[in-house]
Amino acid sequence: MKIQLLQRKIPVGISQCAMGDPVRYNGGHKHSKVCTGLLAQCFEYVPLCPEVAIGMGVPRKPIHLLVEKASAPVDAVRVVGVEDAKVDVTEPLRDYADSVVPELRKVRGYIFMQNSPSCGLYGVRRYLDNGHGIDSEGVGIFARRLQQQFPHLPMEEVGRLNNSELRENFLTRVFTYDAWFRYVEEPEGNNAEGKEGADEGEAAKPQSLIARVIEFYTAHKYLLLAHHQEKTRALGRLLADAKTMSDDELVFEVRGRIMDILSRPATRKDRTNALMHSAGHLSEFLDKREKAELKDLIEEYRLGHKPLSAVLTLLRHFLPRSPHSFIHSQVLLAAEPAELGLCDFH
Template identity: 35%
Template sequence: MKIVQTQFKPNTIQLGISACVVGQGVRFDGGHKRLGFADRELREYVSYVPVCPEVAIGLSVPRPTIRQVEADNQIRVVGSTDKSIDVTDDLHQYSEQQAKQLSGLSGFIVCAKSPSCGMERIKVYHPEGHTLRHDSVGVFTKALMEKHPLLPVEENGRLCDPVLRENFVTRVFAYHAWQQLVASGLTSDKLIKFHSRYKFLVMANHQTSYRTLGQLISDLSSNSLDDVADEYITGLMYALKQRAGRKGHTNALMHLQGYFKRSIGTNERQALADVIDKYRQGILPLMAPMTLIQHLLVKFPNEYLSQQVYIKPHPEKLALRQQL
């Protein structure tokens, strides 16, 4: 079995990926499921760690297809047509071992519909061949998510949705920033500054988490720093997984607007308010108020706002907010 090991590299975002999604011809038919966004745009900012559980356990390319089959309340991974093929034990063993070795990753892109790599809605069949349900998870991905519950994981197909794509990349960059913080040596001061930078991003995504995390950070003396840090990153990743809508973004934008009241003139203040309202109504995309805010920050510098991750949570070149 081929086990891939990773260690965290502070200056490199390492992203796990199903090998077929990055263009490797490892599928049952010798083909691939190349995702253009991953293999072109995102590749410029990450280092990929390709994994194919089925090839890793010794299955050939090409090979007979496999599926999840339930019998006697147990799911086995067996051949779709050749019932003599049973890779359940090998796949579980590999998945458990591999998941333990991937602690250096900041995210993972898996292949949809795969009995080994699918993230959700995997078909489970009856031994006689008919479909029982569509609610399973690929064996490898299940082990990965159980071992690394905070790790951003997404399927290739879902990343074609602009909202899900932006949300996933935001979580990857946030999780990597947290890994960098921990690797540098966590202190109370560093944790407070980290939260300060992420306040508006959390505000846009999940108001309840915004309040909860603020309360957690406000009293670091009650618990050990490690315990607070664990609770904080769990809460942060939960908050960022919630997809921000126009209501959440509008709320965050209006709070940002408040910081300009004393520095900008009446015309500029009204122009910003108008753009934010047109975004709220769905007339303008999110990039419109964000671009204006960045322009105002150049003209009227504000150190606190300039450090807000919400203003630029990922590289602008990815253009992930143009369709939001």
């Protein structure tokens, strides 16, 4: 399997105020240049403002998350007016989230505005009914509902995307989630589904679901190892026994595990390990000087003296010498978001 570069932008949901639309309670917006500039080069946005959508209007009275006590579980919250707690929009916001589920089935990621009782994903302030802030353990009610409806969908907050490591991790998750649907769950019309290396004009042979899942895992193996070695090996063991699972179980379990592994940012140490594995596949085709050059470069990367792109460039330079499809299929060698081609970061 070879993951093809996309000819289209990936659909991603986003809090509408981040697009610069004046939909906030005070009539303002929270425009994110990272979202509408950098990331818009690879994402096609589906902007939604749940509070406007349920008819709260602009401007509107502010709302916040209300809990009975500090230890209240994440779903034991109400969304009520700051000035008048009798204004309760909990159910309308939950119902609205449920109503947009069909529309959001096509999105491959979601970017939420932070600190919002509707859209916040992490650490939203929660209040007691006497108005005192009690903790920052809340999740916006709309975001929470979408987490439940799409448990594996890559999600991130606008503000965190200013951090390059978190941004790269989000991009990697979105690209992988999108690729999963294109190759595994919705392969119809995808030119990668046919037999790799098939002669021109030869009809593509449909693969079984289990074959597609295993091929997807195989192509992502070194990328996954760079994020979490132990969980990647556990996934490999699960796939060895996958014939006992129903199709639905298989898809849900493997998709969930892959997205869980990728949710941990790749460390330099684990990436070095995956790069060493990749280099090992090429060593028989390199002379002594080339092997040393590659080894030294990976060591320079491990020490933080060289960027990942330098190692990937050299690996790709040597790649055509290997006739083995396993190493050619490795997404790790092509998937650094800044290099993917569909994101022009220059």
